[in-house]
């Protein structure tokens with residue numbers, strides 16, 4: 001018997017898999033990449049969690065489908081920020097269900113805990129998600145199963161309901177105890193959800209879609225840096241630290257040109273390819289304002305790594321740019 005588990009890399013989904021594996025079921029840990037998971041590459045961590053419980057790791061990239069079908073038109077609305085959690089969960093279950101026959105799996109496992117999150121994990125929401133996903137009662141939530149009506153795998157005797165759990169609420173105490181019992185190490189502290197649940201990220205999203213259509217390659221540009229919306233609508237993004245600079249260097253979107261000052265330690269920056277001449281000049285001076293450049297001196301700035309070069313003085317202060325800051 002085999003099951004597909006929706007796996008986030010977090011503790012709850014790892015524990016849920018282990019509870020099922022302990023009943024002699026093979027588990028495929030399916031990480032569904034919607035594009036907004038994290039600013040860090042967590043693959044190594046996810047593989048380590050899978051190794052610890054004996055699950056097989058698998059990743060599926062649904063970014064395109066998520067943008068097209070879910071993110072901007074969730075039937076059940078958004079949580080506090082830009083997070084369409086109910087529709088997002090249901091979409092993941094639907095995808096896992098579609099993959100069941102191809103992977104030879106008989107049911108689906110999820111690490112949701114009843115009452116853990118106000119919008120997406122109260123008992124009614126868990127039911128709604130199941131209905132939306134048309135899961136045919138093949139969805140098992142091992143951590144809260146005893147508080148929910150029996151799933152088909154329990155009714156069929158594929159798994160023993162008695163060995164499932166009755167965890168509910170926001171406290172992590174029982175999960176930590178279980179992690180200890182299972183000998184899990186290096187698990188992540190509980191996270192509040194993906195980037196869409198974060199207020200500043202949601203603000204950047206709302207701003208982006210006011211001016212442009214969000215495409216898969218644009219997503220990374222929202223994950224890094226300090227964001228400005230300039231007077232004619234161009235976007236300027238300035239790296240705040242080494243991680244941002246690295247992240248911005250790897251943005252694949254063709255909607256931006258890059259800026260980098262020479263002769264002074266410079267943040268890596270992106271400016272909309274559609275920026276007006278005024279906006280570009282302002283962006284060049286603003287980038288210098290976020291360095292230790294001397295305000296009386298001129299500096300060279302490389303545009304797209306040297307495709308063009310500009311010689312400019314910094315803005316006299318960062319205040320000038322703050323009114324455009326998101």
Ligand code: SF4
Pocket residue numbers: 034083084085086088089120192193194195196197
């Ligand atoms: S937190 Fe993000 S990934 Fe998780 S269900 Fe909500 S929208 Fe989807």
